[in-house]
Amino acid sequence: MEQKHFEVIIVGGSYSGLSAAMSLGRSLRQVLVIDSGLPCNRQTPHSHNFITQDGEVPAVISAKAKLQVDFYKTVQFFNGIAIEANKTKEGFEIKTDSEEVFTAKKVLFATGVKDLLPEIKGLAECWGISVLHCPYCHGYEVKTEKTAIIANGEMAFEYAKLISNWTKDLRLLTNGKSTITWEQKEILQKHQIEIIEEEIESLEHENGNIKQVIFKNKSNAAVKAIYFRPPFEQHCPLPSALGCELTEQGLIKVDMMQKTTIPGVYASGDCVIQARSVAMAVSSGSFAGASVNKELIDEVFNI
Missing domain, CATH: 3.50.50.60 (FAD/NAD(P)-binding domain)
Known part of the structure; x- marks a missing residue:
C-alpha cells in the first residue's frame, strides 16, 4: 500500500469499524481500516435482532457492509493485525504484524473483546x-x-x-x-x-x-x-498501551462522544458496550465516525 498517512485509522473492520468507516467515508475523510478478518461471531450460524438483516449469516452481513464502504474511495483497507501504537507530534503511528507503519491524526479502536471460555470439553x-x-x-x-x-x-x-x-x-x-x-x-x-x-x-x-x-x-x-456469559478481556492491548482507561467491567472507558481518556483516541463496538450485539456495534460505530469527523472540523476552525 503506497499511502501511509491518513486522517483516521480504524483498528478493527467488523460491524462497528465498518459502520464508522462509512460515516467517515461519507464525510470525505482519508481513512484506513486495519482488520484481521476474524470477527468474534465467526462461528455463529445466524445473526438476529438487527432490522433488515434478521437471520442473515454474519459473514454475509460483513461482506455486504465492506462492499458498500468500499464505494467511498477515500476509505482503504489493510488486511493485518495492529501490534503497536504510539503517540506522535502529529497524531498516532500504528505498526502491523507485517511491519507496515501507518500514521493518522485520529485513531478509532473497534477491536471487540476476547471471551475467556472455561476448560469444559466441548x-x-x-x-x-x-x-x-x-x-x-x-x-x-x-x-x-x-x-x-x-x-x-x-x-x-x-x-x-x-x-x-x-x-x-x-x-x-x-x-x-x-x-x-x-x-x-x-x-x-x-x-x-x-x-x-x-x-x-x-x-x-x-x-x-x-x-x-x-x-x-x-x-x-x-x-x-x-x-x-464468560469473563472477557480486551481483544487488542493497544488502547491500554496508549493509556486508555478501562471501566470496572474491563471495557474501554468512553464519553458520550465515544472519546477515550486519551485525546484523539476513540473506541466503539463490543470493546466499549456491555450489551453486545451486531445492532449495538453498528450504532456505536456510526456515531463514533461522526464524532471523529466533528473533532477534525473543530480543529480546522480552532474550536
Whole structure:
C-alpha cells in the first residue's frame, strides 16, 4: 500500500469499524481500516435482532457492509493485525504484524473483546451455536426448548429470571456449590427452575449442537441450548498501551462522544458496550465516525 498517512485509522473492520468507516467515508475523510478478518461471531450460524438483516449469516452481513464502504474511495483497507501504537507530534503511528507503519491524526479502536471460555470439553465448539450469551440475539430460535444456564451467585439469579421469559423448561447449572441466597433459591424453585450444583465435565454435542451436559459425577442433563456469559478481556492491548482507561467491567472507558481518556483516541463496538450485539456495534460505530469527523472540523476552525 503506497499511502501511509491518513486522517483516521480504524483498528478493527467488523460491524462497528465498518459502520464508522462509512460515516467517515461519507464525510470525505482519508481513512484506513486495519482488520484481521476474524470477527468474534465467526462461528455463529445466524445473526438476529438487527432490522433488515434478521437471520442473515454474519459473514454475509460483513461482506455486504465492506462492499458498500468500499464505494467511498477515500476509505482503504489493510488486511493485518495492529501490534503497536504510539503517540506522535502529529497524531498516532500504528505498526502491523507485517511491519507496515501507518500514521493518522485520529485513531478509532473497534477491536471487540476476547471471551475467556472455561476448560469444559466441548464448550468452545458449541460457543455461538448452541451455547449462547444473549437471549435477544438467539432466544427466539430456542424458545420452549430444554435450556440450561451456567452461572452462579447474583448473576445466576438475574440471568435465570431473564431467560425464563423465553422458556419454562429451564435449569440452572452452578458448576459447583451454589452461592445464590436461600431467598433467591426459593424464588427460582417457585418458578420451577431446577438448580444443579454438580461440576461440569463436558458438553456432548454434534457439530456444535449440544445434546447433553455430562457432570463429573457421571450424571447428565439433556438440553438443546445453554446460556453462558464468560469473563472477557480486551481483544487488542493497544488502547491500554496508549493509556486508555478501562471501566470496572474491563471495557474501554468512553464519553458520550465515544472519546477515550486519551485525546484523539476513540473506541466503539463490543470493546466499549456491555450489551453486545451486531445492532449495538453498528450504532456505536456510526456515531463514533461522526464524532471523529466533528473533532477534525473543530480543529480546522480552532474550536
